[in-house]
Amino acid sequence: xxxxxxxxxxxxxxxxxxxxxxxRGAAVLVAPPGTGKTTLVPLALAGLDGSGRDxxxxxxxxxxxxxxxxxxxxxRMSSLLGTPVGGPVGYRVRGDARxxxxxxIEVVTSGLLLRRLAAEPELDGVSTVLLDEVHERxxxxxxxxxxLLDARDGLRPDLRLLATSATLDAARPAALLGDGEQxxxxxxxxxxxxxxALHHVPPQRDERIExxxxxxxxxxxxxxxxxxxxPGVAEIGRVASALRGLDDLDADVLTLHGRLPxxxxxxxLREGPRPRVVLATAVAESSLTVPGVRAVVDSGxxxxxxxxxxxxxxxxxxxxxxxxxxxxxxxxxxREAPGFGYRCWPEGxxxxxxxxxxIRTADLTxxxxxxxxxxxxxxAGLRWWDAPPPGPLAAGRAVxxxxxxxxxxxxxxxxxxRIAALGLHPRLARALLDGAAAGIDPREVAGIVxxxxxxxxxxxxxxxxxxxxxLRSGDAPGARRWRAERDRLARALRRTPGRxxxxxxxxxxxxxxxxxxxxxxxxxxxxxxxxxxxDGAGSGAPGPVADRVALVTGxxxxxxxxxxxxxxxxxxxMAGGTAVEVPPGALRDAGWLAVAVADRxxxxxHGRVRMAAATDREAAEQAGAALLVxxxxxxxxxxxxxxxxxxxxxxxxLEERPDPEPDPAAVRDALVAGLRAEGTGLLRWxxxxxxxxxxxxxxxxxxxxxWPDVGEAALLDSAADPAGWLxxxxxxxxxxxxxxxxxxxAALRAxxxxxxxxxxxxxxxLAPERLTVPSGSRIALDYSGEAPALPVxxxxxFGWTGSPAVxxxxxxxxxxxxxxAGRPAAVTADLTSFWASGYPQVRAELRGRYPKHAWPxxxxxxxxxxxxxxxx
Numbered sequence: 001x002x003x004x005x006x007x008x009x010x011x012x013x014x015x016x017x018x019x020x021x022x023x024r025g026a027a028v029l030v031a032p033p034g035t036g037k038t039t040l041v042p043l044a045l046a047g048l049d050g051s052g053r054d055x056x057x058x059x060x061x062x063x064x065x066x067x068x069x070x071x072x073x074x075x076r077m078s079s080l081l082g083t084p085v086g087g088p089v090g091y092r093v094r095g096d097a098r099x100x101x102x103x104x105i106e107v108v109t110s111g112l113l114l115r116r117l118a119a120e121p122e123l124d125g126v127s128t129v130l131l132d133e134v135h136e137r138x139x140x141x142x143x144x145x146x147x148l149l150d151a152r153d154g155l156r157p158d159l160r161l162l163a164t165s166a167t168l169d170a171a172r173p174a175a176l177l178g179d180g181e182q183x184x185x186x187x188x189x190x191x192x193x194x195x196x197a198l199h200h201v202p203p204q205r206d207e208r209i210e211x212x213x214x215x216x217x218x219x220x221x222x223x224x225x226x227x228x229x230x231p232g233v234a235e236i237g238r239v240a241s242a243l244r245g246l247d248d249l250d251a252d253v254l255t256l257h258g259r260l261p262x263x264x265x266x267x268x269l270r271e272g273p274r275p276r277v278v279l280a281t282a283v284a285e286s287s288l289t290v291p292g293v294r295a296v297v298d299s300g301x302x303x304x305x306x307x308x309x310x311x312x313x314x315x316x317x318x319x320x321x322x323x324x325x326x327x328x329x330x331x332x333x334x335r336e337a338p339g340f341g342y343r344c345w346p347e348g349x350x351x352x353x354x355x356x357x358x359i360r361t362a363d364l365t366x367x368x369x370x371x372x373x374x375x376x377x378x379x380a381g382l383r384w385w386d387a388p389p390p391g392p393l394a395a396g397r398a399v400x401x402x403x404x405x406x407x408x409x410x411x412x413x414x415x416x417x418r419i420a421a422l423g424l425h426p427r428l429a430r431a432l433l434d435g436a437a438a439g440i441d442p443r444e445v446a447g448i449v450x451x452x453x454x455x456x457x458x459x460x461x462x463x464x465x466x467x468x469x470x471l472r473s474g475d476a477p478g479a480r481r482w483r484a485e486r487d488r489l490a491r492a493l494r495r496t497p498g499r500x501x502x503x504x505x506x507x508x509x510x511x512x513x514x515x516x517x518x519x520x521x522x523x524x525x526x527x528x529x530x531x532x533x534x535d536g537a538g539s540g541a542p543g544p545v546a547d548r549v550a551l552v553t554g555x556x557x558x559x560x561x562x563x564x565x566x567x568x569x570x571x572x573x574m575a576g577g578t579a580v581e582v583p584p585g586a587l588r589d590a591g592w593l594a595v596a597v598a599d600r601x602x603x604x605x606h607g608r609v610r611m612a613a614a615t616d617r618e619a620a621e622q623a624g625a626a627l628l629v630x631x632x633x634x635x636x637x638x639x640x641x642x643x644x645x646x647x648x649x650x651x652x653x654l655e656e657r658p659d660p661e662p663d664p665a666a667v668r669d670a671l672v673a674g675l676r677a678e679g680t681g682l683l684r685w686x687x688x689x690x691x692x693x694x695x696x697x698x699x700x701x702x703x704x705x706x707w708p709d710v711g712e713a714a715l716l717d718s719a720a721d722p723a724g725w726l727x728x729x730x731x732x733x734x735x736x737x738x739x740x741x742x743x744x745x746a747a748l749r750a751x752x753x754x755x756x757x758x759x760x761x762x763x764x765x766l767a768p769e770r771l772t773v774p775s776g777s778r779i780a781l782d783y784s785g786e787a788p789a790l791p792v793x794x795x796x797x798f799g800w801t802g803s804p805a806v807x808x809x810x811x812x813x814x815x816x817x818x819x820x821a822g823r824p825a826a827v828t829a830d831l832t833s834f835w836a837s838g839y840p841q842v843r844a845e846l847r848g849r850y851p852k853h854a855w856p857x858x859x860x861x862x863x864x865x866x867x868x869x870x871x872x
Contacts, residue, residue: 009031011040017162018053026162028185046104048104059103062105063109065138066109067258070109074089086098087102111140114143117144127160128161137386139358170186195338196341200342209235213235220297221295224292224293225251226276227280230279231281249277251276256283258283270291271292276292295340295341296330296341303316359386369412369420377411418433423492431449434555443487444548445493445552446490448549448553454485462583468545547615551623557596559624560574561620562592564593574650580607583609587609597609617654627649632659634663641671668733672730679712682740683739686744688769691769696708696752706759710748725747774864789815794842798864803831819850820850825845825846843855
């Protein structure tokens with residue numbers, strides 16, 4: 001008997017959806033939350049809605065951005081059909097799958113479908129792919145859309161694609177899904193929504209966002225069950241503790257986020273006998289329905305991935321939500337009846353229109369590997385919603401090349417395919433493979449990598465070794481999830497074919513991470529061994545366990561191996577060159593750290609270590625073998641050139657000794673670094689040289705090319721050029737004292753002569769250093785301002801009928817007219833006008849103050865004088 005499906009708004013477009021997909025092969029469906037797009041549409045596409053429509057054979061794949069949404073969608077559709085999950089409707093997420101031979105609809109995460117598409121680009125047995133919530137612009141979802149379009153163009157022209165969204169400007173995805181001439185058809189569903197009354201509950205002075213949310217929840221509880229949005233798991237935990245301590249809340253406090261066990265997620269999605277307060281991350285914005293909600297509390301914050309490429313730090317950052325997200329969150333309160341929204345920010349605060357796509361801000365190493373596996377390392381030829389930025393994509397490819405996942409030409413290697421098959425970030429997959437290759441028990445490696453992949457498993461513990469100990473003993477709240485993920489990774493590792501060591505790299509003969517050179521250059525086995533391997537804990541000896549944890553962590557993030565700067569200091573320098581601070585505790589006693597998680601708050605000088613393992617130099621060199629270099633260099637340090645032979649681990653200097661015969665090119669680079677650090681003031685600047693630089697700067701501003709820019713920034717850039725203005729002096733200089741002897745004026749004149757040729761002889765004509773005034777004095781012009789200025793006493797310019805000009809008469813000189821005592825009396829660039837209108841007032845003010853000086857009524861016929869002059 002056909003199922004009795006709910007009468008939801010999306011049913012009004014189902015009759016139009018199938019023909020659109022049949023005729024064009026693709027469509028865009030815009031339908032707000034609660035309209036049935038995530039449940040009724042897949043049932044209709046698979047012919048399971050009882051409508052009798054003809055549907056093509058094959059499975060319907062529904063790609064969801066989050067695991068919790070995938071599981072919930074499969075459960076809801078199965079409930080509507082009256083069948084168990086894993087029957088006609090199933091799901092597949094990382095670490096969990098429920099499908100069967102009769103499954104027609106398979107709900108999967110976007111990341112998992114990417115892995116499947118890489119393994120079988122033709123997607124045999126699949127008729128339709130539905131990409132849900134494409135407006136969220138997750139990195140996996142954007143890449144999946146591009147690869148599915150490419151697969152349809154080349155391999156599966158019959159594959160039907162449907163992009164759905166709760167809120168979206170459909171023009172761009174419709175163009176992408178179109179055939180190049182016409183966009184794909186767009187179907188829109190109007191929501192049956194109720195009004196939501198919005199209120200603002202801004203933070204009080206110095207109030208944390210958790211306290212603001214608690215205040216807002218207490219107000220919202222007057223309307224019934226509450227859904228509160230918070231940026232992350234830590235904030236959810238603190239708010240939950242505060243609410244459960246209230247005597248007057250009279251509601252069950254539940255949490256909802258992607259890292260909860262399935263049973264707890266399901267509990268948050270079921271309406272119970274008592275009012276509820278559901279504390280959720282962004283997982284509840286779309287795809288999921290949280291029944292019974294009458295009020296929404298919005299913290300106004302969201303946590304998004306962000307990579308600081310300059311400092312080598314990546315992770316999640318907390319940001320203000322966009323207007324589109326805020327609207328969607330508030331709409332959750334008006335799904336079943338009029339609702340209320342409480343926003344924890346001041347009314348009138350500006351919000352961005354829409355969230356930034358992850359592809360613009362996230363680490364692109366994983367995306368670069370997916371592209372290489374697909375056969376397009378640079379992504380050229382693919383249709384992108386937003387193409388990956390070239391810089392971050394190149395940085396990702398560089399990491400993959402260092403890991404041996406890409407060859408020199410950018411093509412994926414066999415090792416790269418094994419890394420991709422593990423479904424982890426390439427760095428973590430490398431640590432899993434090479435940690436096992438180093439002789440560590442696979443389950444122990446998997447347990448370490450599980451925490452590196454999800455640091456919330458460890459709770460607030462900063463010491464990774466201690467955190468793993470608590471997880472193994474079962475004392476940590478995330479112990480059950482950790483064991484499940486550890487076992488899943490261990491199984492994946494065992495299934496990985498041909499596990500081989502990493503490719504050759506410096507300091508690691510035969511490419512093996514556990515081999516270093518002995519005193520005579522022969523390979524010496526320094527591999528660390530697991531113990532009995534029973535629960536992944538090794539032998540239980542503290543030293544070896546710590547060594548193994550540090551090794552695996554260092555294999556994943558060698559650029560985060562760090563050495564303490566000073567004894568007793570909490571500041572460490574990482575191999576990548578970033579300084580980080582370690583919180584007070586046992587980790588500060590370690591000379592070396594393998595940093596697992598680090599971030600940097602805006603405005604802070606140093607990064608912040610959130611989780612690390614103590615280690616020593618030997619282990620750090622073993623884990624970071626690829627970063628070990630030895631050779632001669634010259635650096636600018638402590639105000640001078642220091643030539644030395646150095647052995648370093650990335651930015652960390654391990655050993656050094658003076659180099660008596662440094663490479664001249666290295667010395668030159670060090671001198672240039674010194675000039676950049678301290679400025680051209682290191683050179684000898686006479687007053688004439690300063691004047692020349694100012695006059696040349698004036699000519700560049702006024703006349704432009706070919707007169708060169710001689711500002712500080714331009715001179716520093718030119719100094720870095722081997723043919724630049726300091727080419728000659730830097731060829732012979734060896735130290736700071738040599739720079740102090742360089743005549744900057746002579747170098748400038750030679751530089752300008754090389755740039756402007758014969759025009760160099762006109763410098764003194766176009767921008768004279770001095771001007772002769774009617775009294776006969778030759779007075780220096782000041783070119784330091786926007787216009788050249790001439791400070792001169794009023795009596796010395798009597799008889800001057802017009803203002804002087806420079807630059808072939810193009811620029812009038814500004815006269816700073818002075819009293820006999822040299823004090824400012826007037827400023828003019830139009831002397832004729834001054835004599836007519838300004839001089840009488842100046843004369844009236846000064847003749848009484850300086851009676852011994854001549855103050856003629858007619859300055860045009862008066863005799864100029866340097867001294868007092870004759871009174872008339």
